[in-house]
Amino acid sequence: MTFTIRAGLMACAASALVATSASGETITIATVNNGDMIRMQGLTDDFTKSHPDIELEWVTLEENVLRQRVTQDVATKGGQFDVMTIGTYEVPIWSKQGWLVPLKDMPEGYDAADLLPAIAGGLTTDGELYAAPFYGESSMVMYRKDLMEKAGLTMPDAPTWDEIKAAAAAMTDKDGEIYGICLRGKAGWGENMAFLTAMANSYGAKWFDMDWNAQFDSPEWKATLTDYLDLMNNYGPPGASSNGFNENLALFQQGKCGMWIDATVAASFVTNPTDSTVADQVGFALAPDKGLGKRGNWLWAWNLAIPAGTEKADAAKAFVAWATSKAYTELVAANEGWANVPPGTRTSLYENQEYLDAAPFAKMTLESIQAADPQHPTVDEVPYVGVQFVAIPEFQGIGTSVGQQFSAALAGQMTADEALAAAQTLTTREMKRSGYPK
Structure with a gap:
């Protein structure tokens, strides 16, 4: 336009x-x-x-x-x-x-x-x-306080991924078109891979080892993608593989998401009564962790x-x-x-x-921004900087290609293992073409 x-x-x-x-x-x-x-x-x-x-x-x-x-x-x-x-x-x-x-x-x-x-x-x-x-x-958890209360749960300020899964299960009411969790599924290095890379950091996964070898064949990446798919397939909205930031924002504003883990900037939109039907019921929490010292925030x-x-x-x-x-x-x-x-x-x-x-989310936003460390984004040492991206020119193309594999897995077109294998192959190929692996 x-x-x-x-x-x-x-x-x-x-x-x-x-x-x-x-x-x-x-x-x-x-x-x-x-x-x-x-x-x-x-x-x-x-x-x-x-x-x-x-x-x-x-x-x-x-x-x-x-x-x-x-x-x-x-x-x-x-x-x-x-x-x-x-x-x-x-x-x-x-x-x-x-x-x-x-x-x-x-x-x-x-x-x-x-x-x-x-x-x-x-x-x-x-x-x-x-x-x-x-x-x-950064990114954080936005959630429906009324649905959490109805489920008999309390959202911690600093939840774990296990607590997020339990909350998603408790809040899901598919007959009522309420889905426990909404997450990015649209393919793109800045769409689904922004979320998944940040999530993977908290699981101990990484894009590359110190010699620039791709790491999608690691157990940490398998755990990340498997848990993501389980969350979305069991508790997410239909057609999630087409949903990016704007689509999930609309779903949350319409009261169809129990939780949404996404950009902190969305907070003012989900709490604005002009646009959001659940504005007075929104709570905030830090992005989840797996107990390894990194949260899934970008x-x-x-x-x-x-x-x-x-x-x-x-x-x-x-x-x-x-x-x-x-x-x-x-x-x-x-x-x-x-x-x-x-x-x-x-x-x-x-x-x-x-x-x-005026902004009940201000403190959580600042805390999330200050907690992200682009110089040390993962649990283990890595040769790159960037939290939800790898700061090399090749990442834009590789990240989108990997995102397409993971979006296809979410759409049911391939298994998690097949998507990870494809990601490993294409990333290895492109990095070799660029002369990265030692």
């Missing part, structure tokens, strides 16, 4: 952050079709009021499609986009390739030092920030970056500064309430009592 937003009449604090830096330009922004980004598009009259000579053209895409389009454009310096919404995975790889414009000389008042170190660290190369975080996230940020192929870097930087500023947070709070501001990017937000009072 592509559309243009022109200058409007709304005036708020964010408009004072930056002055017009370019004239008569249209910048094209590629972004993902999630709630926070859609909300931002609805508030951009505030930007165009202070930048009347900059028009904004939006290309809003489903997550997997967005990744394909921006990767192709940035690698060829095609110049199709002036601002890209990219993740924590891409930033360090692309910055080292010279594909991104460093975010130097941000406007006065931007306060880059206020960015959460856990988030900013993944966006920094050689001391330079190469992308500005729009929101940051670390991610959706960020705004400027590709090196743009000829409109100044105008693009003005927009990035506006959209990721403290003033933008205040703009959202004024229009949507403090509970709906973009989370997980700034220290000051978690020191703001108005936000803490």
Whole structure:
């Protein structure tokens, strides 16, 4: 979907952050079709009021499609986009390739030092920030307190996978179209493999050993995938192999999920009474563990970056500064309430009592973000960094291919053993082609 937003009449604090830096330009922004980004598009009259000579053209895409389009454009310096919404995975790889414009000389008042170190660290190369975080996230358990109470159970703040399975069984009522647990099943390195890689970390599994040999033939990966399939086949919704973040969000908001383990950023959407039928019944817990010292939570940020192929870097930087500023947070709070501001990017937000009072999930979100360790993502030592991804260029393709095998297993098209064997074969083949194994 592509559309243009022109200058409007709304005036708020964010408009004072930056002055017009370019004239008569249209910048094209590629972004993902999630709630926070859609909300931002609805508030951009505030930007165009202070930048009347900059028009904004939006290309809003489903997550997997967005990744394909921006990767192709940035690698060829095609110049199709002036601002890209990219993740924590891409930033360090692309910055080292010279594909991104460093975010130097941000406007006065931007306060880059206020960015959460856990988030900013993944966006920094050689001391330079190469992308500005729009929101940051980990993952956690969102659950129906009323269904837990009806089942005679209490959700611990730090549950185990066994406790999650017991709760899923107790809350499932398929005749009433209530499913004990909803998890990502849609294939993609950033869809089902984000969840499954984080889950695997807590099971003691890993993508590669220290010599870059694939590890899908390990008992830890078999336990991970087997338990995932058992959860989804017994207590999950029908058609789960097609469900990603947005599909599961809709199911939870409609009251059809007892639990949903997914991005912390979803918390404001499941507790918003305008959109969620169960808003007043949602509780939160840390992502589960297996008692091995790692929880199944990830670390991610959706960020705004400027590709090196743009000829409109100044105008693009003005927009990035506006959209990721403290003033933008205040703009959202004024229009949507403090509970709906973009989370997980700034220290000051978690020191703001108005936000803490309005957002019952704030403490759990921050704790989850700070607990994720991309430098040591697994129980055992590994040669890579990244929690729910492996920070190498090849991972995007390999991760999606593996995700297709696991999604097929969820759809009943192959067994867990067959999916793991296929994952082992294709990962080994692609890594050898890339010269990784020693």
